[in-house]
Amino acid sequence: MDVDDSLSDQLDEQPEELDFAQKRVYAEDVYRGVYTEFFAWEQEECRRTIISLRTTNPKMLLSPRVSTSYRPSQVTPVEGAEKFYFDDLVDDSNSFQASCITIEAARWSPCPRYFSCTPISQSTQRDVVQDYMLPFVPYADDPVFNVFDYLENFSKFAWQEEFNDPDMEEIQNEAVRRLIFSPHKFTLQDVDDLGFFSLARITNSSGLLWDTTQRDPLIWPGAQFSNLDRLPTKWVVDTPDIFAVISKDINTFCPNLNCLHTFCSLHAGKADVPYVISDEASGAYQFTPIEPAKATETNESMKLSQVEPCGALCFKLQEFDSRENNLLESSPWSNPDDITMLEGILKLTPDTVPCDLALICRKPCFEVFIYRSRLLPDEKIQENISYNSPSPSEIVLPEFVSTSVLGFTPQFSPLSPCQHKGPCHEASGCHCYKEAHYCSRNCRCSLDCPIRWKGCKCGMRKKSSGHCETEKCPCRAAARECDPELCVKCDARGRHKKKKCLNNDIQKGRFQPIKITKGAYGNGAYAQCALAKGVIIGEYVGELISKESTSMAAFDVLYDHLGLNYIFDLDMAYVLDSAIFGNETRYLNHSEDANCCATVVNVNGVHRIVLVTTTSVAIAEELFLNYGDSYWTKDSPTES
Template identity: 30%
Template sequence: MLNTSGLRAPDDNAGPSGLPLHYSLDNPNLGTPELITKVLKGVWKEFSEWKEEQARSLLRALRPPAKPTLHPVKPVPRALLPSTRISTTERHEFLVLDYSDDTTSSHEPWALHSEPVIVAPRAFDTLSSYESFTPTDRSVYVGDDSGDMPYVRYIDDPTFDATEDLDWYHNFAWMHLRDPDLELLVIEAARRLHVDHGLSYEHLQETGIFPFPLLAKGPTPGLLEENIKRDLTPFPRVGLDHEYPSTDFSTIFETLVITFCPFINCITPNCSVHSHPENLPLRVAPYAADAPPRTACGPACHQLFVAAEPVSWEPDVYNLLRTVLEVSPDAEPCDLAVVCLKPCNEVAQLASVIIKKLPAHKVPLPSRAAATPEFQDHILSSFVPNTPCRHTGHCTAANKCPCAYNGAHCSRVCRCPPKCERRWRGCNCTPDEDGLACCVSRSGNGKPNSRRNQACPCRQAARECDPDVCTGCASRDHTLGCCQNSQIQHGARKKTVLQKSQWGTGVFAAERMVPGDLICEYVGELIHPETTQSRSVLTIHRRCNYLFDLNPEFAVDAVHAGNESRFINHCEHDNVAAHIKLVNGEPRLGIYANRAIKPGDELLIDYGPDFAFYGAGNDTKDNGAGQESWMSSFTDPADDDTQDWTPSK
């Protein structure tokens, strides 16, 4: 709704948001608060007058247009009117007349013939009710749902307990939205103070008078940067042609490093899975000199000759090189030359000068060896992964190592040395006569043989093979198809199709499957226990549950995002089972075949005794999931000491 009265000018003792002005007079370098307040009030007054007239003009534009002049149309002869009689045997004929703009017929009528089309009632099956979801191939971290309510759900359904649902919310979703008019006022006032009065944007932000930060604070962009790519309100007095400060490369690069997820499952900034940002690595002295020599990158390579004269670069390129070296001081000059678009020998000369000024040092390790570490990460039902460690010394509780506190193995993401005593050692499996390693062997009746399953220490610990240390089974190279215990991380899933089953939509095999084959990963939103409770109101009302417990801190809920695994129906006579595995330090849930499956067979899973609560009735035998699958919390089969492929009951 338009505010035709414009914006109210602020009081003398209030800022543009109606709040008292907060500023400090202790710093003489700050801009004058009285000047900032005066400019803000001036912009506010100008904008209020313009907004009022703009609103009037928009309202005038909503007036209906004048009625058009209608020309009389000659009546159609009765003989040419269509007949209301319908015959299933006669051939129908009707006349067509063309009229020109002056309402007179320009041609003689001509006849068209048509055959009757009879549409039988219920010729098409009615579409069953369904719910939409966002397809995804990886789980998405959500944590806790927002406490801001976007709307009242199922407000027209008297069977829904809206009161219980509303108890989980604290605010309305729109209460935190910024007023775009107020943003425009702040931008224009900051521009005038900078251009007309010579105050820097940094000083303006330090006064604390503006209701929004002008410049970026860490990874959060400021108001000026946010509005560079935005169409602002066409306030004629705003300086849209003014160049606002952009974030320098050093800040952007540091933000990318902080938000970069180094987990081998992700290797991307701002990944959708992990909730915690990774800190910058510990500064270490460059050790590139110890690396084996590389082939010269070109005629100007630093390995061939050194630049004769001192190097002088543009400030932007110099800052780029310094920023990269601060994070990766051991980077090769050949690689840095590509990044900086400079000759390799010049890069090497300038890099040697920059590295000497960096406060880098080797982190010494204590000479005394640590005690034999203890681990608890093989009990996946109770294990919650911790943030990677980044401390000095051995990975012990005395050194405040989070991995030691949690009973977890250190991973490649941790900042400890590769030979840390808490690192997972991997397996020594080698391919058998069939060219397979770390696999589940099958006995004569097609059932998995648990004894050979125990041979692989990774399988025994409910882990997928680590591509860094499990070298004998070639788990790093998925194209070889050798390692049979790295299916989730390689996406080695089986082909399936969605189609109608006797219980609604179901998942069917599109190829042959044998016990131990990964069919797909069960993915969805990673949520905390409190959110599982808040969503239970809707779960019970919809009578559809897509929840799998992953560990005490997280559950996977596929109600809003997921893949085909959410459609697997329930049956006590199952042919697939769910298994939680630690994949490169991350617990993930795979759906595996537990018996031989032929193409065309429906995939069925036993969701456990709680399944009846969500709508299958007291008798769960051969009952499916209705229109879509209903899932209940599932006991982790990895807790079973036998580690076989029998589904949890």
């Protein structure tokens, strides 16, 4: 009888109460049994799988319709051509003589040397693990490569790092399952207290139970043919706290307009959205959580407001004496979830009138007012109002840093969004104000913050097919693309079909097609249509790497060996490397008389490199960049 059958037979029996020591002994026996059972099956399964890959010895099978007789070639032999003999291996008695036929083939040029890359449409953040952990040694068999100088920049290899053994995960998962559904009914906390299993559940997206669901389940008899129930793979906290629910999801959601999806690696920790490590056990990178909003409307001012009563039970029609404003005796709510829901809503919109809150909470208006007064007493609200900080009208605007000039790298890097108490000012510790940066859409300051970027108000022009095409547009003049949320007049969102904003090509992906073929040096990029001056031909994308990264020295060794590099300066803090990830813009060759240049544009708070024509370019003309003096290594490159 196996372990599952014995456990199933005991399910209806009264379990014996075990102390911790007895639970530990019982769990060790179950763990050991699953371990032995698994590897006994795995050994036989591996042997069977390997045998199934074996092939039989090949045999020569000749069709009876195939003739083995020699048939002379119809091609006329060249005089003086070399002759050779060949034997019929089927019948050793046959031997034939033939002349070598020489045919002159047309000459063809070999394909220029090039290095492939993974195509991407948007830059990606380089994993910080690669700064100290090396997955493999490149060019290990090349005696010219300076391998030791390259290895000095890393502390260890990737295979030296501990990893989660999928076999052990399967064994532990099955052992936990048998403990949970055993007659002794272990809890997940009991399993964690044992100390020899991985933590069963750390959060709703980490722990042993979660990890085993992130790969295909292993089909083996001990787990698949068991009569026990399956362990729950999902864990969602059923809470009425709407603030907690939103905070859980917002921690993994990238709010940058260039992304708007979860688990973004590009903006985490830099550019426009900071990250925090909120869970040391799982090491999960999460975006900055939202802070509860501060109430500025007192309960007394709500009573005196000019809002029309919502009905007979409206708070404005009720009389509240000082004792009832202690607010528990007047109208108690028996269900604590009702209070939790109201508290969560007030953390998001604390100044919402009780009339609206009553509809959301499905409670009488005056009762909602009573509990709001309890959760947000006027004394606490007065503290928020009387915070000693200058009003927005009193703030002296700083001299903002310049953004970019065509063809030059900006002398600043976008900051992470500010998050502080009070208006953006030096007194509040706002780093946007201190560094003379405009606040971005993801800053947690007020929407009417005086140092927020205001966008443009370019309207429709009758004599043009679009707008925002000249330096008269403040966004274009500041080397910024129009913001679809701010630049409403120019229709940056693209709602209208007739006339469109001409300063959002990067966001819309409106680039000119180019062809990659043999160029002046190796492969090159060619225009597939006539291009005017100032046309964006594409965005230079790659891996985003900090200039302070320790792997930059490793790149120097590697690119010295190759005689080329794909690194572009993005700003004062970051570079873009298109060696591993990139697109067709990496193939533009160098020329002192270049017809294109690279410029950095601020797109929704993130710097992005685009290649722009500096002169008119004819169709099928090769596109060139001036790499600059800092590009050249000891050996001249053979490919852009």
